[in-house]
Amino acid sequence: MEKIININLSGRILPIEESAYEKLKNYFASLRTYFNNETERDEIINDIEGRIAELLNEKVQKGAATINSDNIEDVILSMGRPEDFETELETEIQSEPENKKSETKSTIPNKKLYRNTVDKVLGGVCSGIANFINIDPTIVRVLFAIIFFSGWGLIIYAILWIVLPKQELEPFAGARIYRNPEQRILGGVAGGIASYFGMQVWLVRLIILSPVLFLIFFKTLESSFLPNMFPDLIFSSLSGTFMFAYIILWIVLPQAKNEYQKMEMRGEKVDVNKISENVRDKSKEMGNEIKSAAKSVRPIASGIFKTIGIIIKIIFLFIGGAIAFGLLMMMIALIFTGISTGHITSFLWANEMQQTLAWCTLILFFCVPASAFIVWIIRLIVNVRSRNTYLTWIFAGLWFLGWVAAALFAASIVNDIKYYEYDVASIPIIKPKDDKLIIAVSDVPARFKTDYWWLNEESNEWGVFDDTLKIGIVYFNIAASSDTAYHVEIKKSSAGNSYNNAIERAGKTQYSAGVNNNVLQLSNSFLVAKENKYRGQMVEVIIQVPIGKKIRFDKSVNQDLNPLRMVEEHIAFKIGDYGIENFEFGHFDLERNIDYIMGADGELRNLDGSEIVVKRKYKYKRDFHPRKGFRKSKIEFHQKDSQNNIEEPKENLDENIKESSRVDIPEIEIIESPVFTVIKF
Amino acid sequence: MNIINTQSQMRKGVLEFCILSIIRRGEAYPGDIVDEMRATGLHILEGTLYPLLTRLKNFEILTYRWVESNSGPPRKYFLLTEKGEKFFIELSQTWSELSNAVNGLTTKKEEIN
Numbered sequence: 001m002e003k004i005i006n007i008n009l010s011g012r013i014l015p016i017e018e019s020a021y022e023k024l025k026n027y028f029a030s031l032r033t034y035f036n037n038e039t040e041r042d043e044i045i046n047d048i049e050g051r052i053a054e055l056l057n058e059k060v061q062k063g064a065a066t067i068n069s070d071n072i073e074d075v076i077l078s079m080g081r082p083e084d085f086e087t088e089l090e091t092e093i094q095s096e097p098e099n100k101k102s103e104t105k106s107t108i109p110n111k112k113l114y115r116n117t118v119d120k121v122l123g124g125v126c127s128g129i130a131n132f133i134n135i136d137p138t139i140v141r142v143l144f145a146i147i148f149f150s151g152w153g154l155i156i157y158a159i160l161w162i163v164l165p166k167q168e169l170e171p172f173a174g175a176r177i178y179r180n181p182e183q184r185i186l187g188g189v190a191g192g193i194a195s196y197f198g199m200q201v202w203l204v205r206l207i208i209l210s211p212v213l214f215l216i217f218f219k220t221l222e223s224s225f226l227p228n229m230f231p232d233l234i235f236s237s238l239s240g241t242f243m244f245a246y247i248i249l250w251i252v253l254p255q256a257k258n259e260y261q262k263m264e265m266r267g268e269k270v271d272v273n274k275i276s277e278n279v280r281d282k283s284k285e286m287g288n289e290i291k292s293a294a295k296s297v298r299p300i301a302s303g304i305f306k307t308i309g310i311i312i313k314i315i316f317l318f319i320g321g322a323i324a325f326g327l328l329m330m331m332i333a334l335i336f337t338g339i340s341t342g343h344i345t346s347f348l349w350a351n352e353m354q355q356t357l358a359w360c361t362l363i364l365f366f367c368v369p370a371s372a373f374i375v376w377i378i379r380l381i382v383n384v385r386s387r388n389t390y391l392t393w394i395f396a397g398l399w400f401l402g403w404v405a406a407a408l409f410a411a412s413i414v415n416d417i418k419y420y421e422y423d424v425a426s427i428p429i430i431k432p433k434d435d436k437l438i439i440a441v442s443d444v445p446a447r448f449k450t451d452y453w454w455l456n457e458e459s460n461e462w463g464v465f466d467d468t469l470k471i472g473i474v475y476f477n478i479a480a481s482s483d484t485a486y487h488v489e490i491k492k493s494s495a496g497n498s499y500n501n502a503i504e505r506a507g508k509t510q511y512s513a514g515v516n517n518n519v520l521q522l523s524n525s526f527l528v529a530k531e532n533k534y535r536g537q538m539v540e541v542i543i544q545v546p547i548g549k550k551i552r553f554d555k556s557v558n559q560d561l562n563p564l565r566m567v568e569e570h571i572a573f574k575i576g577d578y579g580i581e582n583f584e585f586g587h588f589d590l591e592r593n594i595d596y597i598m599g600a601d602g603e604l605r606n607l608d609g610s611e612i613v614v615k616r617k618y619k620y621k622r623d624f625h626p627r628k629g630f631r632k633s634k635i636e637f638h639q640k641d642s643q644n645n646i647e648e649p650k651e652n653l654d655e656n657i658k659e660s661s662r663v664d665i666p667e668i669e670i671i672e673s674p675v676f677t678v679i680k681f
Numbered sequence: 682m683n684i685i686n687t688q689s690q691m692r693k694g695v696l697e698f699c700i701l702s703i704i705r706r707g708e709a710y711p712g713d714i715v716d717e718m719r720a721t722g723l724h725i726l727e728g729t730l731y732p733l734l735t736r737l738k739n740f741e742i743l744t745y746r747w748v749e750s751n752s753g754p755p756r757k758y759f760l761l762t763e764k765g766e767k768f769f770i771e772l773s774q775t776w777s778e779l780s781n782a783v784n785g786l787t788t789k790k791e792e793i794n
Contacts, residue, residue, distance in 0.1 A: 009754075012753065035732065038732065040732075040736070043735055044735050047711070047731045047757065048727070050757075051711060053753060054753035054754060054756070058752070058753070078726075079728045080726025080727060080729060084728070084729075086689055086692060086693050086696065086725075
C-alpha cells in the first residue's frame with residue numbers, strides 16, 4: 001500500500017507515490033549539491049524542475065493515475081545524473097582519494113578551543129571540543145555522558161560552558177557515528193558502531209554480549225577449579241556496564257535517516273558521485289525504508305513509553321541470550337553425564353526399552369526445547385528473519401515425542417517399583433559368653449575391580465563395580481527379645497513390579513553377617529548384583545536382646561571405614577566418627593566399648609540401670625567434621641532426665657563425661673580376615 | 682590514460698557550438714534541442730544542457746522568453762542575441778579550421794620521415 005502525495009512541480013500539481021517522491025527529492029538534493037558553487041544554481045535547478053514537470057505531466061496525460069518510481073527513474077535517466085554531466089563548472093568537484101577527515105571545507109585554524117554556537121545540543125561544549133580535535137561531536141557527547149554519570153561531568157561541563165569563548169564553527173564534515181537503521185535489532189547501535197569502525201555487525205554484537213557469556217561460562221566451571229570471586233565480580237559488572245552503555249548510545253546517537261547521513265556513517269567521502277551511486281543502488285529498497293522511516297516518526301508523548309519499551313527489550317535480549325547460553329551448557333552437561341554415568345544407569349534400567357526411553361526422554365524432552373530456544377535467541381541476535389516455519393513444526397513434533405517418551409518412561413519406572421517387600425533371614429545365635437553380645441562392623445573387602453575411579457570417591461559408603469553395586473546404608477535396630485535368647489534378623493527389602501518379584505529381588509541382595517563366639521560381625525554395606533538392578537534395596541539388622549542381658553558396641557563400629565546407621569523405632573541413630581549420634585532429636589550417644597543392658601521396657605540402659613545419658617564428647621562434634629568441614633546448622637542437645645522430660649542443655653560437658661560409667665574391659669585386638677574379623681583376647 | 686576522459690573532452694569542446702547552431706536556426710526550448718541533437722547522433726543529457734544554456738545566457742549570448750503551454754508548465758524558448766551571432770560566427774570559423782586540420786592529419790597515408 002503506497003501513500004500518494006501531491007506535489008507542486010513548477011506550478012503543476014502532480015500526484016506521486018511517496019517512494020517516487022523520495023527518489024525525486026534525493027535527485028534534486030544531488031543536483032543542488034552538484035551545482036552548489038554555481039552562481040546560477042537556483043535558475044538551473046528551476047529549469048530542470050520545469051523540464052521534469054513537463055515530462056511527468058506527459059505521463060499523466062498518457063493515462064498514468066500517479067507517478068511511480070519507474071517514472072522517476074525514466075526521467076532521471078533522461079535528465080542524466082550529475083556525475084555524467086559534461087560541463088565545466090565554476091569549481092569542478094574532483095574525486096579525491098578516500099579520506100575520512102574531509103579537508104575540502106576550510107576550517108577556522110584549530111588553534112583555540114571554542115564553544116560551538118552552531119551545532120549544539122546544550123551549550124555546544126562537546127561540539128567545540130570535537131571541532132578542536134576534529135572528530136565527530138557525537139563521540140564527544142557520548143564520552144561526556146559517561147563521565148557525567150560519574151558525578152564530575154556536570155561540573156566540568158558547566159565550567160567549560162562558562163569559560164570557553166563562543167564561536168561559529170564549520171560543521172563537521174568527516175565520518176560521523178550514527179545508529180544504523182538498516183541493520184537493527186533493537187536500536188541499530190551495534191550496526192552504527194560496526195559501520196563507523198568498519199567491522200562486521202555480528203562481531204560488535206558478540207563483543208557487547210561477551211561479558212554475559214563469560215559470566216555463564218565461568219559460573220559453570222566454578223565448582224571445579226577457578227577461584228570464585230574473580231569471574232563473578234568482573235564479568236557481572238562488565239555486563240551491567242555494557243548494557244548501560246548500549247542504552248546511552250541508543251538515546252544519544254542520531255539515526256542515519258537519509259542517504260547523506262548514511263554515507264557519513266560509513267565514512268565515505270560525500271561527493272556527488274557517491275550520492276548518485278547510492279541513490280541508484282538503493283532505489284529498490286527505498287520503498288521499505290520509507291515505511292520504516294515513517295514509522296519512526298513518533299509523537300512526543302509516547303517517547304517515554306517507547307524508551308521504557310526499548311529498555312525492556314534490551315534487558316530481555318540480554319537475559320534471553322544468557323539463558324540460551326546457560327541452557328546450552330546444561331544440555332552439554334546432561335548429555336555428558338548421561339554418557340559417563342552409563343555404567344551406573346545400567347543398574348537402573350530393567351531392560352533395553354527403559355534404557356532407550358531414558359535417552360529419548362533426555363534428548364526429546366529436555367534438549368529439544370532447549371535447542372529451539374537457543375536457536376531462536378541466536379536468530380534474534382544475528383537478525384536473521386527466517387520464513388521457514390518447517391523448523392518450528394519439526395521442533396514441536398520432536399518435543400511432543402519427548403512428552404510421550406517421558407510419560408512412557410515414568411510409567412515404566414513406576415511400574416517397576418510398585419511393590420516394596422522384604423525378605424527376612426535370621427542368624428542363629430548361640431548363647432554368648434558372659435551374656436553379652438558384641439557388635440562389630442567390617443568393610444566388605446574389595447574383591448571387585450573398579451574401573452570407574454571417577455565415580456568411586458574416598459567414601460566407602462558406596463561403590464560401583466563391574467557387576468556389583470555396593471551400598472553402605474545398613475540400618476540396625478535394637479529391641480528387647482521376647483524370650484531369653486538373643487535373636488538377630490537380617491531384613492532385606494526391595495521394590496519390584498510384583499509381590500514375588502520384590503521378594504525375589506530382596507532375597508538376592510547380598511549382605512554378610514555372622515557370629516563368632518559372642519561377636520556379631522556385621523558388614524557395613526550390602527551388594528546388589530547388576531542383573532538385579534537397583535530398586536531401593538535396604539538392609540536392616542534387627543537385634544533382639546533379652547532383658548537383663550548386655551550388648552556392647554565394639555570400637556570397630558566407630559571407624560571411618562564403617563558407617564552404619566542405627567534405627568530404633570522412630571529415632572534414628574547414626575554411627576559417626578566420634579560415637580553413635582542421634583540425629584533426629586539431638587544426641588543420644590551410645591558409647592563404644594561400654595556395656596549396655598536391656599531394660600525391662602525395651603530400652604537400653606547403662607549397667608547401673610540408669611537411662612542412657614545424652615553425652616557430647618566434643619562440643620562441636622556435629623559442627624565440624626575433619627573431612628567435610630564445618631556444618632551450617634547448630635544443633636542443640638537435650639537431656640532426658642528420668643521422667644523423659646527434656647531439660648535445658650547443660651553447660652559443662654566435661655562433667656557429663658565423667659559421669660558416664662565405664663567398665664573395665666581388656667582391649668580387644670582386631671585382625672583383618674577375608675570375611676570375618678577374628679577377635680583375639 | 683582514461684579514454685572516457687579524452688572522449689568527454691572532445692565532446693565538451695563542440696557542445697556549445699552545436700547548441701548555438703540549433704538555436705540559430707530558430708528559437709528553441711531545451712527539450713527540442715535535446716531531441717534534435719539525439720536525432721543526429723550527438724547524445725546529450727538535459728542536465729548537461731541546462732547549465733550550459735544558463736551560462737550562455739549569462740554571457741548574453743542567448744536570451745529567452747517564456748511561452749505558456751497548456752500541456753505543462755511554461756517553457757523557456759532560447760534565441761540567439763547579436764553578441765551570440767558574432768560568437769557563433771567566430772566559433773564556426775574555428776570549427777572549420779579545426780575539422781580540416783584534424784581530417785587532414787588523420788587521413789594522411791604517407792609516413793613521416
